[in-house]
Every structure is written in C-alpha cells, then in structure tokens.
Amino acid sequence: MSERTDRVEVAERAARAGASVADEQFRRGIAVETKGGKTDVVTEADRTAQRRVIGTVRESFPDDAFVGEEEDELKVIPEEGPAWVIDPIDGTNNYVRDVRLFATSVAAVFDGEPVAAANVLPAMDDAYTSDADGTYRDGERVTVSDVSDPERAVVAPTIWWSFDRRDEYAAACSEIVHRFADMRRFGSAQVTLSMVADGSLDGTITNVECNPWDTVAGVHMVRRAGGTVTDLEGDRWTHDSRGLVVSNGRIHDEVLAAARAVDDVRDRAGGDGP
Known part of the structure; x- marks a missing residue:
C-alpha cells in the first residue's frame, strides 16, 4: 500500500473522528462564541473536533504540518512538503442553528496540491471521499452533472x-x-x-x-x-x-x-x- 493510499484512508478516518465529536454535540444547546464578527461563530465542538482530527492523523503521520481554522494551527498551506488542511465544522452557523448541513473536512496535500480528501456530513449520514482516481459518496463513485444548458x-x-x-x-x-x-x-x-x-x-x-x-x-x-x-x-x-x-x-x-x-x-x- 502506497503512502498516498494511506493518506486517503487516514483522511476519511480523521474526518469521521471529528464528525463524531460534532454530531455528539449537535442540537444539544452548546454555547456559542464569536470571533472576528457577529456571524463568525465558534463552539467548543469546533475546537474539540479539530483536536480529534489532528490526533487521528498524527497516529499515522506524526511529522506532517496542519492547516486549520481553529486555535494555533497554520493558516497558510506550506509550499513544500506534506500537510493536512482541516475544517472541524464547516458550516458552524448552520450547526448552531440546528441545521443539518455541516461537514468535517480533511484534505491531505503535497507541495500545495491536494492528493486526498474527505468531507463527512454526520447529520446527513453522508461521507464524501476523493483519491487520485475519483470521488465517492458513501463508497459509491459519483460524477458531476451532465447539464449543458x-x-x-x-x-x-x-x-x-x-x-x-x-x-x-x-x-x-x-x-x-x-x-x-x-x-x-x-x-x-x-x-x-x-x-x-x-x-x-x-x-x-x-x-x-x-x-x-x-x-x-x-x-x-x-x-x-x-x-x-x-x-x-x-x-x-x-x-x-x-x-x-x-x-x-x-x-x-x-x-x-x-x-x-x-x-x-x-x-x-x-x-x-x-
């Protein structure tokens, strides 16, 4: 099994781990804070989910860099080498309003280019993954639409x-x-x-x-x-x-x-x- 194949599997595993944290707190009356503006919200679930994602990745790739929305992780993707790009809860405004459309997102990149990705939507019971060959929803290959008009x-x-x-x-x-x-x-x-x-x-x-x-x-x-x-x-x-x-x-x-x-x-x- 190649290292890049490993990263596909780890991306999905890490995204599922973070999503489980978000799902556990969803519609549980979690406290909401603001960051840079009135609509820039964050919860403890965001922070805990990001830590869970990072911890899961580090089990397999302890030396890789992390780019993440919360806390003190990098905010810019390194130009060289491997890195992981994380959003623990993308759609936090939906999340705090009890709307099911949110995702834990994890991407593995090499030299700034993505090689693997996972978006897990726990409240919708959907998981999207992507490797070098295709994109999959819940394990089934998907493609873009054929609409031309x-x-x-x-x-x-x-x-x-x-x-x-x-x-x-x-x-x-x-x-x-x-x-x-x-x-x-x-x-x-x-x-x-x-x-x-x-x-x-x-x-x-x-x-x-x-x-x-x-x-x-x-x-x-x-x-x-x-x-x-x-x-x-x-x-x-x-x-x-x-x-x-x-x-x-x-x-x-x-x-x-x-x-x-x-x-x-x-x-x-x-x-x-x-």
Whole structure:
C-alpha cells in the first residue's frame, strides 16, 4: 500500500473522528462564541473536533504540518512538503442553528496540491471521499452533472460577503437567477462543493478570497469527479487564488461570466480588499 493510499484512508478516518465529536454535540444547546464578527461563530465542538482530527492523523503521520481554522494551527498551506488542511465544522452557523448541513473536512496535500480528501456530513449520514482516481459518496463513485444548458442549471453562491460588500452578494444572487434555472445557498462551502462533485448542483461561485479549509478538500472532489475549478481569470484555481469558480465543466463559461460580473461590482466600488 502506497503512502498516498494511506493518506486517503487516514483522511476519511480523521474526518469521521471529528464528525463524531460534532454530531455528539449537535442540537444539544452548546454555547456559542464569536470571533472576528457577529456571524463568525465558534463552539467548543469546533475546537474539540479539530483536536480529534489532528490526533487521528498524527497516529499515522506524526511529522506532517496542519492547516486549520481553529486555535494555533497554520493558516497558510506550506509550499513544500506534506500537510493536512482541516475544517472541524464547516458550516458552524448552520450547526448552531440546528441545521443539518455541516461537514468535517480533511484534505491531505503535497507541495500545495491536494492528493486526498474527505468531507463527512454526520447529520446527513453522508461521507464524501476523493483519491487520485475519483470521488465517492458513501463508497459509491459519483460524477458531476451532465447539464449543458444554463437554463437547466442550478448554481449556488458560496463563502460569505462581509456587510460592507453586500452589493457583491446581491450581484451574485442576481447573476445566478438571471443566467441559470435556479439558485441554492447551503451555508457550507464544503457541502456545496461536495454537491457539485456528485451532480446535485451544477456550479458555485464567489469572488472573495477563500480560506484553504473552506475549499481545498471540495475542490479536489470536484476535479476528481470530472468538474472544472478556476479563478476569476479562468486559470486553474489554487489555494491562494482570489475567487472560486466551480462547475460541471459544460457550463463553465457561463458560470465564469457570472463570477466576473460580480467582481465588476467590486471594481466599480473601488474595492481592493480580499
């Protein structure tokens, strides 16, 4: 068994371990704190789940680096060597509102590129995994949708636009509802990306700078499921790109046009933030 195969198995095992922590506290009245803003929430379950994920990975890879949303882990993916990118509860705002759409996300990367990923949604009883060859939901291989007509496509805005960037948020919603059949918003980037990978959604967009723990695992899943992921210029997305444009590949030009139109709103406002 190769080391990279090992990392696929460890990613899933670690994500399941963290998800079990989140699930144990879900709908149990857990205390909620705020971090950088009114909607930037965290719970003790986030911290405990991250520790559980890290502890599980370290049983097999004790010397690897960790990039994680909570506590003192790295916040940027190292350019060289192995690392693990962790979001203990992606969708914490859903979690604290008793909404089932949240995930524990774990991705293994080498030299900044993902090689394995797992998104476990414990309240939905779903587990998404991805290796070098494909993406799987509950052990069954999945692929992106075959929708090629934008007027049949369902697309989601994702990530979060701060209160001083709500014109861009509104533009994202407007672009989607005018270009595509319908819009969804799920409150968890990793859940959203998983749903593009399994064909439940046809695309997702944002023009903000994304955190690696919100994106890397799901991006790997979409790509291994046959989808396309670019930045706002249409170039291959990397963990340090601004913006995230994701589709089944067949409608990517239209999804990219929508994302660029959102960014035009930012440019007209003189935006130079992330």
